[in-house]
Amino acid sequence: MRIVVVGAGMAGVQTAVALRDQGHEGEVLLLGAEPHQPYDRPPLSKDVLLGKAEHSRFDIDFPGRGIELLLGRRATGLDPVRRVLGTDGGELEYDRLVLATGARPVALPGQSARRHLLRTHDDAVALKGALRPGARIVVVGAGWIGAEAATVARRLGCEVTVVEAAPVPLAGALPAEITEGMRGWYAEAGVELRTGAAVGGIVDGDVRLEGDPGATVLLTDGTELGADAVVVGIGARPDTGWLDGSGIVLDDRGAIAADDRLRTSAEGVLAVGDCASFPSARYRTRLMVHHWDNAVQGARVAAANALGGEQQYDPVPYFWSEQFGRMVQYAGHHRPGDTLLRRGDPEAADWSALWLRDGVPVALLTVDRPRDLVQGRRLLERRTPLDPVLAADPAVQLKAAVRA
Ligand SMILES: Cc1cc2nc3c(=O)[nH]c(=O)nc-3n(C[C@H](O)[C@H](O)[C@H](O)COP(=O)(O)OP(=O)(O)OC[C@H]3O[C@@H](n4cnc5c(N)ncnc54)[C@H](O)[C@@H]3O)c2cc1C
Structure with missing residues (x-):
């Protein structure tokens, strides 16, 4: 066969x-x-x-x-x-x-030699060549890829601006009450984050500097951002x-x-x-x-x-992202209307968020809390009901927050 x-x-x-x-x-x-x-x-x-x-x-x-x-x-x-x-x-x-x-990857309409996507090995090699110390990098999209690209560009000494059409980063994945706090991560890393900023186009050449071979990112509010390279991370x-x-x-x-x-x-x-x-x-x-x-x-x-099997596929989805020196992990699937519990101060070095539906955990987000992730994933798999007061206390291990 x-x-x-x-x-x-x-x-x-x-x-x-x-x-x-x-x-x-x-x-x-x-x-x-x-x-x-x-x-x-x-x-x-x-x-x-x-x-x-x-x-x-x-x-x-x-x-x-x-x-x-x-x-x-x-x-x-x-x-x-x-x-x-x-x-x-x-x-x-x-x-x-x-x-x-x-x-x-979704591209923006139009052409520009300075524009990069980040999906393939060749994309990564091409972009890496542009991430020289002092280079002006504009990242379009504050999603997972945009945040990771901004993190690396900054670590390599670039001047980084991230433009995002939504009012907060990661708007497609997480509720604003969670992601609002992530703005600080950009600021702390020295990355300028412009939210509510839609890109109208990218043109070759910096319109402000005669003879400069860069690109210009045109925002719909009329702002022009000069860039040596543009990373498009919009899904x-x-x-x-x-x-x-x-x-x-x-x-x-x-x-x-x-x-x-x-x-x-x-x-x-x-x-x-x-x-x-x-x-x-x-x-x-x-x-x-x-x-x-x-x-x-x-x-x-x-x-x-x-091979002729009859296995059902019904996973608890999981992913991780490494951004701004943090390990961000998410498991499960939440939707509007689920009860959101915070475990820890979002300004603290580490914290988690948990979504419950009828007292049963359906999703978990952790920031530098690997133990919450491991324990929470098991609770999600088994659909174990939790005590919301205990689950919201970051000093209580998640596995000890099971409803009696
Ligand atoms: C830069 C980057 C970073 C990521 N980081 C993370 C992360 O930190 N954590 C996480 O959980 N996930 C991450 N992901 C997502 C994860 O990598 C993808 O979910 C995973 O690669 C999906 O695997 P796949 O095989 O389904 O698709 P792909 O990896 O896209 O592979 C599909 C392959 O099919 C080939 N192909 C397409 N069309 C055809 C055709 N017609 N004929 C023949 N071949 C074809 C493509 O060339 C490609 O090589 C990241 C993705 C990217 C791009």
């Missing part, structure tokens, strides 16, 4: 490895559009950008594991009735297909455009609408990682999770089910 995996990022690589671990003896073909050996993405905005690591390649012996790597090869179309994958290097037949094409969308016409059902965000076994609408085709969404019985909603842990956990389930 030939299993083809499309996309050689974390989800695709882990699926291929899991197929072997789970005993598949037939062919495994792993197709990746990028020419590079498969690599991990989180270090790109951390050690690779900082120059502490040259690359983040996976330490996996693909040939030794019987995984045939087809790199620099892009899937271009799919005929699930004939079980044929179209690629820029010819058609490939499959018995089972796993879609793991990840996500593409990512599932990379699924190539599936147009295949009949594979997408959701309203453009993610492949998988079922709770990560099966798509086509027989024998599964989807995993950033490109897919799945119904969560735990959170009673369809989740699209753009985080590393989902790519790793989902891959094991996708592999098992590609």
Whole structure:
């Protein structure tokens, strides 16, 4: 049986490895559009950008594991009735297909040579070249990627301004009452944060300095920010455009609408990682999770089910971010209306926040509180009801805050 995996990022690589671990003896073909050996993405905005690591390649012996790597090869179309994958290097037949094409960063309209995205190894290398001491760096977007890029740029001695259209940082992910306090992190690091600042365009050349080869970021309020380089970190969308016409059902965000076994609408085709969404019985909603842990956990389930298994995928989502010298971790999934409990003073060095629904924890955010994260994740997994008074006391361990 030939299993083809499309996309050689974390989800695709882990699926291929899991197929072997789970005993598949037939062919495994792993197709990746990028020419590079498969690599991990989180270090790109951390050690690779900082120059502490040259690359983040996976330490996996693909040939030794019987995984045939087809790199620099892009899937271009799919005929699930004939079980044929179209690629820029010819058609490939499959018995089972796993879609793991990840996500593409959202770009701003227009062109500028000074503009950087941060998604691929090549992006990180190009941006690193621009992060020279004293360079003026404008980061568009105070989301996860923007905050990490700003952190590194500042550590490398750049002058950093972050512009964010929303009134607070991380507005897409967390409530303002939490993120308002994060402004201080930018200030403390010497990064200028301009919120409520929408970008109208980026043009080559600094309009204020004749002959300067930089760029200018134009804000809609008329402000002009000169920059040597601009980092655009305004989100990512599932990379699924190539599936147009295949009949594979997408959701309203453009993610492949998988079922709770990560099966798509086509027989024998599964989807995993950033490109897919799945119904969560735990959170009673369809989740699209753009985080590393989902790519790793989902891959094991996708592999098992590609081999005929019936494993349900219903994780407690988890991710981390390293920004402004802090380890920020989030587990679970909250929504408006959940009860928010603070554990500790948001001005303190470390604190956590917990969301409860009917007394049961549904999500947890920790800032430099790894013990809360470990204990809280277990409570989230087991849906253990908590005593809200004890849970809000940072001196009480979370595992001791269980409702009697
Ligand atoms: C800079 C950066 C930092 C991050 N940091 C963190 C972090 O600190 N914590 C965290 O939890 N998450 C982090 N993430 C998110 C995490 O890396 C992603 O969730 C994870 O990489 C998703 O894996 P994936 O395999 O689904 O997708 P991807 O990693 O995007 O891999 C998909 C692969 O498919 C290839 N592909 C796309 N289309 C085709 C096609 N048609 N044919 C063939 N190949 C194709 C792409 O080239 C890509 O290599 C970060 C992401 C980035 C970009």
